[in-house]
Amino acid sequence: MAKGKSVTHVINRDWCKGCGICVHFCPKQVLELDSDEKAVAARPEDCIGCKLCELRCPDLAIQILIEEGE
Amino acid sequence: MSDTQFDVNKYIRAQFFPQMWCPGCGHGTVMGALLRAIHDLGLENDDVSVVSGIGCSSRISGYLDFNTAHTMHGRALPTATGIKLANPNLKVIVPFGDGDSTAIGGNHFIHACRRNIDITAIVMNNRIYGMTGGQYSPMSGRGVKASTAPYGVPDESFDLVELAKGAGASFVARTTVYHAKEAQNTIKKAIEHKGFSVVEILSMCPTQFGRKNKAGEAPQMMEWYKDNTVPMGSKKLADNPDLIQRGVFVDDNERLEYCTAYQELVIDKVMKKG
Amino acid sequence: MAENIQFIPGSDACIEGALYAGCEFFAGYPITPSSEVAEGLSKELPKRGGKFIQMEDEIASMACVIGASLAGKKSMTATSGPGFSLKQEGIGYACMTETPCVIANVQRGGPSTGNPTHVAQGDTMQARWGAHGDHSIIAMTASNLQDVFKMTVEAFNLAETYRTPVVLMFDEATQHLREKVVIPEPGEIEVIDRIRTDIPVGEQYYPYLTDANGQRPMSDFGAGHRFHVTGLHHNLLGFPDVSPENVNELIHHLVDKIDSKANEIARYKEYYMDDADYVIVCYGTTTRSALQAAEDYRNQLGIKVGVLELQVVWPFADEIVREKCANAKAVIVSEMNMGQIVREVRRVVDQPEKVYFSNRVDNQIIKPADIKAALRMITGKGV
Ligand SMILES: Cc1ncc(C[n+]2csc(CCOP(=O)(O)OP(=O)(O)O)c2C)c(N)n1
Ligand code: SF4
Ligand code: SF4
């Protein structure tokens, strides 16, 4: 995880269509499609908060919330 | 400029979500980039007008909480021209498909470029007619398979950047949905630019183009844009001239914008004469 | 103040009418014989802060006019012949989106390029049915230039009242005629402004909700109500809605809002109708010859011929035409086409077999002699 930051993955399961774009391009393999073909943050601790998933998601279904902490 | 957190809900008509585009349709990524650009510019919803034509891409206007018009196939730009002339204070943005903008609306497109009216045209180029079932567009390119080109398209395609440049647009750029942040920043610049701005965004249609051309699923199609585009003037072009260039090709602030021109060269002139 | 009397061509009468009605925007593409309207407005509109734009074609002009109207401006375009065909797509969109606008169609010979410099009335049905899909529309004409002026003002008024495109079906002959026109003082003829919503910004505004006055008040793009406009079947909020109930209601509304008001929208003139045994039904330039024919029959033969001039052609005034023709021994419909309004007249009168037709399609104006030939056949007497 990025130093001194906490990252929350807000994934709107009603909007996610399981296209796999976020999963495919995540540089840290944080995301996966679950058995419902919805994106989930399987390894949130690895996330570097780059927001590439959020920017590329065609369904506006992911939001990365970064809180500066510690 | 805005320093608040981007909240998509400020800009959309959430009752229509999830939107009806197919899984992995690049048009959604363009929409996201557009909304982030509008957010970055700190524009008020009331001050923005989004005018589209007809096509999957043109569905975008219905999803957005601005002054929105979903017009006729190809006629977004002339409708937007009327809106802009009637109310020059509006930021008028025209997101539309490659078919809408360059086939049926091709004539309107070149004339909007020529007039240099302060409108931002965002061509969501998926190189196919998504809505009507995958027929070829003037942007498909030779050899592409389409429902009306089972043996491959025989036509040459337009180079939209060259077309817009030649027709006189004062801001011309190209980017892709893979380069979503670049798309956001390019749209931002385009909206800020006073004059006719054209942003071609290479989008993707996994359902029609992807399947017919064995281009893979949405992530593979996006990947293609990573591998086959380069920043403008890249050294890689020497080895591979077929690479598609991205960047801002024209950004000319000297050319007189049309609403200003009409005010100064027509209205002010007759008023002075009395 | 001295009366403003002008001796002007028909195109100027139309321009003066548009300006009187508060037209602020014109988009068009040149075509004979309508170009004079564009030329005149390109000169006059900017003097008043209005705008004129010459677009790349008629399709663009129509779209542009609709855009300007959506942003709150009273807008018009003018065209002829093939240009009117190209505008149909946009006219349909204006019907569907209930966007007020005025289209002057200066008729010329057709089909196709036909004859740009000569008269015809061949577009009467196209004005009614030119756009695809069920809809209704208002179309008006005039036979003299005072009325060209007046009908142009009224076209804007009706467009705003009914939120609809209104077609001005002039023709080459009236446009190129010169006559005396008295331009009324402001206020002498009522001018109806855009009927705007009083819903405060921030509250839910329904662009297609009919209010207690039977109006659907509008808002302008940029005024703060942020509504959606689409050519798709839509609900009262303007959003796509293809449910059968909604579509049914929408289509009925688009047709009924005009057709059910046919008597209110009707504008017509009666000449010698009180005791008429024979009625000539006509519109536009044709009326001038009809009047001459009627007068000659009355003065020279004592045969009571009357003239019913339709100034609103669409919606067709079924009841009025039926009533005015009820006592006639015969009805003659005179028009410069192969028979368009005559079908309507036959449809509405009690005895369709008493309706006769007098026409000309050779690019020549219908002459009193043409109509008198029909009267001679019907009455057995000639002048
Ligand atoms: C006048 C007219 N002709 C044809 C159509 C049918 N049509 C609807 S969308 C479309 C093409 C859309 O392609 P494009 O603009 O590239 O958008 P996409 O669906 O790929 O996003 C066509 C041909 C129409 N709606 N109107
Ligand atoms: S990119 Fe968006 S829609 Fe696609 S799988 Fe990820 S969250 Fe779902
Ligand atoms: S923010 Fe970056 S690292 Fe984190 S999940 Fe998204 S793409 Fe992966």
Ligand code: SF4
């Ligand atoms: S058909 Fe193609 S363009 Fe249309 S929504 Fe589906 S993926 Fe997008």
